[in-house]
Amino acid sequence: MKEIFTGAVPAAGTGSKSSGSAPPAPAALAAKVRTLAPSMTRSMQRVAEAVAADPAGCSALTVTGLAELTGTSEATVVRTARLLGYPGYRDLRLALAGLAAQQQSGRAPAVTADIAVDDPIADVVTKLAYDEQQTLADTAAGLDTVQLGAAVAALAGARRVDIYGVGASSLVGMDLAQKLLRIGLIAHAHTDPHLAVTNAVQLRSGDVAVAITHSGSTGDVIEPLRVAFDRGATTVAITGRPDGPVSQYADHVLTTSTARESELRPAAMSSRTSQLLVVDCLFIGVAQRTYDTAAPALAASYEALAHRHTPRGNHR
Structure with missing residues (x-):
C-alpha cells in the first residue's frame, strides 16, 4: 500500500x-x-x-x-x-x-516594505529582486532533500510523466515537461482538467504524475493526481501548503516558499519563482541519474536548434 x-x-x-x-x-x-x-x-x-x-x-x-x-x-x-x-x-x-x-x-x-503604488521604478526593481532572492533562499532552506531525491529517482525511471497545473502553475508544468523531453523522457503537461483526468486513467505503476499547486487545494489539479494515485502511479506534489488536500494523494511532497502577498504582488508571482527552483532541481537530478542517455539527448537537441535556419524572406 x-x-x-x-x-x-x-x-x-x-x-x-x-x-x-x-x-x-x-x-x-x-x-x-x-x-x-x-x-x-x-x-x-x-x-x-x-x-x-x-x-x-x-x-x-x-x-x-x-x-x-x-x-x-x-x-x-x-x-x-x-x-x-x-x-x-x-x-x-x-x-x-x-x-x-x-x-x-x-x-x-x-524584510523590506511592500511595493507601493507610487514607488519609483528603481524601488520596484530593488524590492522585487529582494523578494525573489528571499523566496528562493526560503525554498532551498525548507526543501526536503530526501523527498526530492525520491522524486528524482521516480522520474528518472518513469515510463511516462504526466504533469498537472492550472493558471501560473501550468506555465511551470510546461517548463518541466519541456526540460524532461529534451533529455529523452516522455512527459506531458496537461492544462485542461478534463484531459488531465482522462490521461491519468491510463497511468499505472512505473509512471509518475506531478501536481503543481501553490494553495494545495486546486480541485482541477488534485483530481487527476488522485486518479493517478489510485491507478498505481508514483505521485509528486509541488505545493506551498504541505498540509493541503493535495498531499493526501502524493507519495512525495516538495514544499515551496513564497514572498509576502500584497496588492501589487499576488501569490502567483512569488509561487512561480519557488516552483521553478524545484523544477530545476528535479531536472538536474534526473539528468545526473540518466547522464548516459540525457547527455546525448541534450546534445542532439542543441544541434538541431543550432542548425535550424530562418526561411528566407522572414528576416526582420
Missing part, C-alpha cells in the same frame, strides 16, 4: 519520518514561518508572526511571556514551536536567538 502524506504534525517522540530529524536551522526558521503561517489557526499565526517580526525580543521570553504577548496560551506556543519543526519551546528560543544574531551581523536582512 502506498504511504499517504497528510501533512499532519506528529507528536514529539512518535515514529514518524520527521521524528529524529534535526530542528530547522535558524536561517530556515523564517522560511518555515512564511510557508506554514497561512495554514495555522489564528492563535498560532499570532505566535508565528511575533517570532518572525522580533526574533531577538521573543528569544528572551519564557513560554508564558510569549503567550501573554500574543494573547494566546502556553499550549498554543508549544504547538506552534512543534509545527515549525522544534521539539519544544526551548529549541525554538535557541533558533530565535541564532536568527537574531544573523540579522544583527547582516547575514539575514530584515
Whole structure:
C-alpha cells in the first residue's frame, strides 16, 4: 500500500519520518514561518508572526511571556514551536536567538516594505529582486532533500510523466515537461482538467504524475493526481501548503516558499519563482541519474536548434 502524506504534525517522540530529524536551522526558521503561517489557526499565526517580526525580543521570553504577548496560551506556543519543526519551546528560543544574531551581523536582512503604488521604478526593481532572492533562499532552506531525491529517482525511471497545473502553475508544468523531453523522457503537461483526468486513467505503476499547486487545494489539479494515485502511479506534489488536500494523494511532497502577498504582488508571482527552483532541481537530478542517455539527448537537441535556419524572406 502506498504511504499517504497528510501533512499532519506528529507528536514529539512518535515514529514518524520527521521524528529524529534535526530542528530547522535558524536561517530556515523564517522560511518555515512564511510557508506554514497561512495554514495555522489564528492563535498560532499570532505566535508565528511575533517570532518572525522580533526574533531577538521573543528569544528572551519564557513560554508564558510569549503567550501573554500574543494573547494566546502556553499550549498554543508549544504547538506552534512543534509545527515549525522544534521539539519544544526551548529549541525554538535557541533558533530565535541564532536568527537574531544573523540579522544583527547582516547575514539575514530584515524584510523590506511592500511595493507601493507610487514607488519609483528603481524601488520596484530593488524590492522585487529582494523578494525573489528571499523566496528562493526560503525554498532551498525548507526543501526536503530526501523527498526530492525520491522524486528524482521516480522520474528518472518513469515510463511516462504526466504533469498537472492550472493558471501560473501550468506555465511551470510546461517548463518541466519541456526540460524532461529534451533529455529523452516522455512527459506531458496537461492544462485542461478534463484531459488531465482522462490521461491519468491510463497511468499505472512505473509512471509518475506531478501536481503543481501553490494553495494545495486546486480541485482541477488534485483530481487527476488522485486518479493517478489510485491507478498505481508514483505521485509528486509541488505545493506551498504541505498540509493541503493535495498531499493526501502524493507519495512525495516538495514544499515551496513564497514572498509576502500584497496588492501589487499576488501569490502567483512569488509561487512561480519557488516552483521553478524545484523544477530545476528535479531536472538536474534526473539528468545526473540518466547522464548516459540525457547527455546525448541534450546534445542532439542543441544541434538541431543550432542548425535550424530562418526561411528566407522572414528576416526582420
